[in-house]
Amino acid sequence: MQTLDLQDVGLRTVNATLHAQSEQTNQTAWEVTNPRGAHAIACGLDAPIEVSVKGSTGYYCGGMNQQATIHIEGSAGPGTGENIMSGKIVIEGDASQYLGATGHGGLIVVKGNASSRCGISMKGVDIVVQGNIGHMSAFMGQSGNLVVCGDAGDALGDSCYEARFFVRGKVKSLGADCVQKEMRPEHLELLTSLLEAAGIDADPTEFTRYGSARTLYHFDVDNAGAY
Amino acid sequence: MCGIVGLFLKDDALEPHLGAMLTEMLITMTDRGPDSAGIAIYGDEAPGRAKFTVQSGTPAEDFAELDTDLSAALGDTVRMQVNATHAVLDCPAEKSEILRAALATLRPEIRMMSRGTTLEIYKEVGLPKDVADRFGLANMGGTHGIGHTRMATESAVTTMGAHPFNTGDDQCLVHNGSLSNHNSLRRRLRREGIHIETENDTEVGAAYLTWKMREGASLGAALESALDDLDGFFTFVVGTGDGFGVLRDPIACKPAVMAETDQYVAFGSEYRALVSLPGIETARVWEPEPATVYFWSRSATPTTTERAA
Numbered sequence: 449m450q451t452l453d454l455q456d457v458g459l460r461t462v463n464a465t466l467h468a469q470s471e472q473t474n475q476t477a478w479e480v481t482n483p484r485g486a487h488a489i490a491c492g493l494d495a496p497i498e499v500s501v502k503g504s505t506g507y508y509c510g511g512m513n514q515q516a517t518i519h520i521e522g523s524a525g526p527g528t529g530e531n532i533m534s535g536k537i538v539i540e541g542d543a544s545q546y547l548g549a550t551g552h553g554g555l556i557v558v559k560g561n562a563s564s565r566c567g568i569s570m571k572g573v574d575i576v577v578q579g580n581i582g583h584m585s586a587f588m589g590q591s592g593n594l595v596v597c598g599d600a601g602d603a604l605g606d607s608c609y610e611a612r613f614f615v616r617g618k619v620k621s622l623g624a625d626c627v628q629k630e631m632r633p634e635h636l637e638l639l640t641s642l643l644e645a646a647g648i649d650a651d652p653t654e655f656t657r658y659g660s661a662r663t664l665y666h667f668d669v670d671n672a673g674a675y
Numbered sequence: 676m677c678g679i680v681g682l683f684l685k686d687d688a689l690e691p692h693l694g695a696m697l698t699e700m701l702i703t704m705t706d707r708g709p710d711s712a713g714i715a716i717y718g719d720e721a722p723g724r725a726k727f728t729v730q731s732g733t734p735a736e737d738f739a740e741l742d743t744d745l746s747a748a749l750g751d752t753v754r755m756q757v758n759a760t761h762a763v764l765d766c767p768a769e770k771s772e773i774l775r776a777a778l779a780t781l782r783p784e785i786r787m788m789s790r791g792t793t794l795e796i797y798k799e800v801g802l803p804k805d806v807a808d809r810f811g812l813a814n815m816g817g818t819h820g821i822g823h824t825r826m827a828t829e830s831a832v833t834t835m836g837a838h839p840f841n842t843g844d845d846q847c848l849v850h851n852g853s854l855s856n857h858n859s860l861r862r863r864l865r866r867e868g869i870h871i872e873t874e875n876d877t878e879v880g881a882a883y884l885t886w887k888m889r890e891g892a893s894l895g896a897a898l899e900s901a902l903d904d905l906d907g908f909f910t911f912v913v914g915t916g917d918g919f920g921v922l923r924d925p926i927a928c929k930p931a932v933m934a935e936t937d938q939y940v941a942f943g944s945e946y947r948a949l950v951s952l953p954g955i956e957t958a959r960v961w962e963p964e965p966a967t968v969y970f971w972s973r974s975a976t977p978t979t980t981e982r983a984a
Contacts, residue, residue, distance in 0.1 A: 485947030504946050504960075523960060525946060526930055544930065544962060563962050564927055583927075583965065 450475050454489070455482040462489065469495040471515075485525065490518050493535070510537045513554060529556045532573055545582065548573050551592065557646040564601065567594045570611050576646035586611055587623065595642050597650050605658055609665075613658040614639050616650060627661040677838075677851040678704025678824035679931075681912045681942035682952075683919050683971050689938060689953075694815030698807045700941075700948045701822040705803045707851075707944055708824030711837035712806040713798025715847040715914050718817035720793045725771035727764045728788040728795045729778070730834060734760050737782050748777035759809045760834075761788065761797050768792070786835065786872075791845030793916055798823075798837040818973065821914045821942075823849040829857070829876040836873055840881035843888055845916035850877040851929045851944055852908035860904070880905060884913070895980065898922045898968050912942055918972035927965035934958040940971045 452462045462480055469475060479500040483489055487507040490499050493516035501509065504522030511530040520528070523541030532551040542560035549565070551573025558575075564582035567575045567589055576595040583601035586594050589611030599617035606623020612635070613626075622628075631653075639652040680700035684690055694716065701712060720726075731737035734757065742755035745764065753766045753774065766774045771790070778785060789796040797810040803824045807813060823838035830836050839847040854860075857876040860883060865871060869882045869889075883904065887897035894915060901911075902925065910929040913920045921942060923931055934941045934949050936958045943949045946960070963969055968980040 484950040485945060506945055506947055523946065542961070544932075545928070564965070 449477045449479060451479050451481060453481045454486060455484065459486055459488065463491060466490055466493050466495075466497070466499060466516075469493075469497050471495055473497065483522070487525070490516070493518070504541065513537060523560065529554075529573070532556065542579070543577075548575050551575075553592075555642075555645055557648070561598070567592070567611070570594065574642055574645075576642055576648060578646075578648055580617070583620075584623070586613060589613075593638065593642055595639065595646070595655070597648060605660070607664060608660045610660060612638075614642075614652075614655040615658065616655045619656075619658070622658065625661050625664045626658055629657045629659050631655070631657045676707050676826045676828075678707030678944045678948070679849050679851050679910065679912050679942060680704060680822040680944070680948050681820070681914075681919055681921075683819040683940040684938070685940070686938035690818060691816040693817045693820055695813045696952065697820045697822050698813040699951050700943060701803050701807060701812075701824060703948045703951075704822075704824045704944060708826045709802055710827055710832045711798065711800045711825040711834070712803035712823065713796065713825075713837045713839050713849075714807075714810075714812055714820060714822040715789070715794060715796045715839040715849075716812075716815050716817045716820040717793045717845070717914065717916065718795060718815060721765060723768055724765045724792070725768045725774070725790065726792055726795070727771075727774070727778075727790050728761055728797070729764060730761050730786045730788050730798075731782070731784060732760070732834075733784065734762070737785050738762050741782060744781050745774060745777055748781065749773050758797070758811070760799060761810065763795055787841070789841040789847065791916065793818075794841070794845045794847060794914070796839055796841060796847060798839065799834055800832055800837065818917075819914065819919055821847065821849055821912050821919060828853050830874045833873070836875045836878075838877060839914070840878050842881045842884045842913070845914075846884075846888075846894065847914045848877065848881040848884060849912050850880055851910045852924070854880055854905055854907035854909065856906040876907070880909070880911070894920065895968055895970060895978075899980065902966055910944070915972070917974050918970060920968060920970040921963050922968050923963055923965050925966040931963050932960060933963055933969075934960045940977075 481502045483503045485506040489509045491511040494514040496515045498517045500519045506525040508527045510518040513535045514533045517536045520539045524539045524543045526544040529537045529548045532554045534554045536555045538557045543558045543562040545563040546565040548556045549568045553572045556575045558577040561579035562577045562581045566581040566585040568587045570589045570592045572592045574593045580598035586605045589608040594613045596615045600619045602621045603623035605626030745753040756763045838849040854876040857879040884897045911922045936954045970978045
């Protein structure tokens with residue numbers, strides 16, 4: 449285990465050291481101590497390494513991640529895992545707004561709650577939240593899966609494309625063009641595998657699936673008068 | 676972008692350290708607002724006396740003999756403590772209106788930062804650390820306080836454009852965000868006779884609260900109606916004589932983190948503003964909900980009022 453004390457060496461050294469790890473590195477286990485809510489910790493990683501951050505993080509931790517597994521042993525600030533491409537981010541506490549925004553791939557797991565705009569414009573990332581999520585989550589979600597074991601806030605999935613949403617609790621309101629959908633065997637299978645990958649024990653049959661009604665895909669000439 | 680910090684103490688033993696704790700929090704938020712900084716601190720109260728914080732661009736001239744001149748005008752003792760560009764004045768409570776009138780006549784260049792019985796407001800242009808050093812904020816004690824670091828977006832970088840803004844006796848407001856209907860609202864409030872000094876959007880927000888309360892609303896009700904009447908983005912923290920409140924607009928894109936322990940309730944625009952507080956590792960840390968008015972008061976139990984967005 450390699451240890452980087454962020455207060456000692458500074459953010460640039462922490463990130464430069466982690467960036468220097470290649471696919472063949474044999475130094476695969478790292479810990480970052482004293483994060484104290486700093487911004488952009490472990491951003492832009494691209495190696496199959498495991499990084500444990502020992503405390504709460506600020507803006508954009510794990511942004512643009514590829515391959516790496518990042519474990520945040522605290523709560524995470526706004527924009528955590530923004531544009532994640534692959535790999536995995538696990539947050540032990542809560543996540544602030546726009547978690548995993550525009551994420552293309554990989555998995556983000558939140559053991560606590562996620563705030564507003566969770567998975568906004570998601571493009572393939574899978575996000576599993578053990579608690580609740582805030583308003584405007586998965587706005588314009590294009591693909592990927594958002595799993596919520598608790599409740600969802602206002603306007604879930606507003607203007608979404610092909611992203612899928614699975615919510616176990618209540619949904620305060622659905623956004624424009626987002627509707628409840630039938631849970632077919634392939635969805636139960638997918639949800640089972642997502643919960644398993646996230647290490648969360650929940651019964652997939654208790655969830656409801658939501659997704660796009662696909663009425664916003666094309667301009668409806670009957671609405672021309674509205675413009 | 677701006678930074679807000681707030682600290683409400685439950686444990687009296689921390690009161691002598693309030694200024695030091697708030698100063699450290701404030702300096703952490705320098706990245707969010709390097710152009711000016713301010714602090715509202717609720718400290719000592721002298722029974723039966725009103726307290727004013729005033730500011731001058733030329734303190735050497737304006738504050739010279741000011742207490743003597745004001746005492747003569749009031750026919751009563753006016754005390755003054757000069758602190759850099761600011762001074763704290765106090766006089767018998769029943770003569771506070773006479774003091775305000777006398778001040779305007781005797782020293783027209785002096786500007787009123789705060790009025791009340793416990794509140795003092797200090798704010799200036801400059802890096803938060805320099806502003807804090809200039810006023811010796813770290814040495815101040817008190818029960819609760821609010822700090823602000825400003826990155827101006829809507830109006831000029833001036834002392835009067837810095838936060839906090841005084842909204843009434845012992846009340847103040849700080850703001851992170853930007854209001855988009857401040858010009859029309861300013862015209863409306865001026866027609867109602869509310870004094871607004873600058874082109875700053877937050878001053879209009881503060882004036883709006885002052886107006887609502889003048890019309891009979893409680894601070895909580897005034898904040899709730901702000902959700903209808905203010906257009907734009909805001910995270911507000913308001914200070915009152917015995918507590919503080921938090922309100923975020925329904926979209927809530929401006930960040931806010933709160934922490935609570937047996938010793939304090941703290942507010943920060945970011946978690947890193949809170950990391951030096953005692954016991955933060957085990958504190959309850961959460962984000963305040965949008966369109967919800969939160970209040971912590973020394974004289975009542977905390978309240979939360981959720982409004983439909």
